[in-house]
Amino acid sequence: MKEYILITGASSGIGYHMAIQLAEKEKNLILVARSEEKLKVLQEELTSLYPISVYYIVKDLSKEDNAIALYNEVQEKNLLVAALVNNAGVGGYGEFINTSLEEELKMIDLNISSLVALNKLFAKDMVERKSGRIMNIASLMSFLPLPYYSVYSATKAFVLAFTETLAAELEGTGVVVTALCPGPIDTGFNTKEMMTTNVLKTNKPVHPEVVADAGVKLLLYGKGKKIVGSMNWFISNLPRVTPDFLMMKIKKHLASQR
Numbered sequence: 149m150k151e152y153i154l155i156t157g158a159s160s161g162i163g164y165h166m167a168i169q170l171a172e173k174e175k176n177l178i179l180v181a182r183s184e185e186k187l188k189v190l191q192e193e194l195t196s197l198y199p200i201s202v203y204y205i206v207k208d209l210s211k212e213d214n215a216i217a218l219y220n221e222v223q224e225k226n227l228l229v230a231a232l233v234n235n236a237g238v239g240g241y242g243e244f245i246n247t248s249l250e251e252e253l254k255m256i257d258l259n260i261s262s263l264v265a266l267n268k269l270f271a272k273d274m275v276e277r278k279s280g281r282i283m284n285i286a287s288l289m290s291f292l293p294l295p296y297y298s299v300y301s302a303t304k305a306f307v308l309a310f311t312e313t314l315a316a317e318l319e320g321t322g323v324v325v326t327a328l329c330p331g332p333i334d335t336g337f338n339t340k341e342m343m344t345t346n347v348l349k350t351n352k353p354v355h356p357e358v359v360a361d362a363g364v365k366l367l368l369y370g371k372g373k374k375i376v377g378s379m380n381w382f383i384s385n386l387p388r389v390t391p392d393f394l395m396m397k398i399k400k401h402l403a404s405q406r
Contacts, residue, residue: 150201153367154178154222154229156209156266157236159186161335162285162328165360166233166367171198173364178227179204180218180236203227209236210254215262219269231281231367232270234263239300241342252299259303267314271323278322283367284311288331288375291384294347294403295396308373315372326366327373330359331380347402351379 153170157163159181167177171194179187179202187204194202205221207214222229237259240247267282274280290308293301308327315325332338332353342348359376366374375381387395 149228150176151228151230152176152178152201152203153231153233154180154270155233155235156180156262158204159183159190161235161333161337161356162330162359162363163233163235164190165357166235166363167194169360169364171200171202173368174198174200176201177203178222178229180207180209182206182208209262210238210258212257212261212265215265216269219266229270229273230279232266232283233363233367234266234282234284236262237285237303239297239337241296241300241339241345243296244298247299255299256303259300260306263307264310267310267325271314271318271325274323275318275321280323281367282314282323282325283363284325284327285363286311286327286329286373288329288380288384290327290329291375292387292399295400296345296403312373324371326370328359328363328366328376329373329380329384330354330362330376331383333359341405344405345403346405350402351383 153175155163155167158167158179167179167190170177179190181187184206191202191204205218207218209215238255240251240255263284271282284307286308287304289297289301290304293305311325311327318325332348332351333356334353335356338353362374362376375384
């Protein structure tokens, strides 16, 4: 039976470049995103270049019910998911009292609720087979939550904590759960407001292909968590050696618009 790697948020950014790099390694893929047009183009491109099978499934995972529907559709198609990449996510920037409650609740559903659902459903199958790998996309903000990114930072702190504790629970089952923690990435994720903050002046966004390369290696061969980039590793460790009151002042300055 063919094995597949399922990637959410596969139509752009990290997910898109991971799909290309995994296809180069002749891995069969299930691509998930909201845009059928983009998924279809990517499917046709990858199957024309590599001897692999590629399915795509259109789902908006900001509605948690669609995560369960995605799992059910994979089961109905009788596709064996050997590895899962929970990449779909969204962010936001601004003063919390002025940002959209509706958009932030959708963010929580996408970044947390759907991710938890997919982990639970696919991990059960993997444990039964005694084999499988899951990679959840966390963030530098999992370690360094920033003002003006309050809800996004909290969702990514959750992702890292959830991933590390789930990995511990599943140790010895044959299922490996990892967390990829990138810093700023040069994608459409960054709004004009984000691009004028001190943090993006200090820590320049990198191309998503660089992050995808680290993600592919972690997914296929790694364990634990991977912070992408030496600068991000340094920044992630600042809270360990900096008093809380001073650290928050630093973080507020970094997150402010210059």
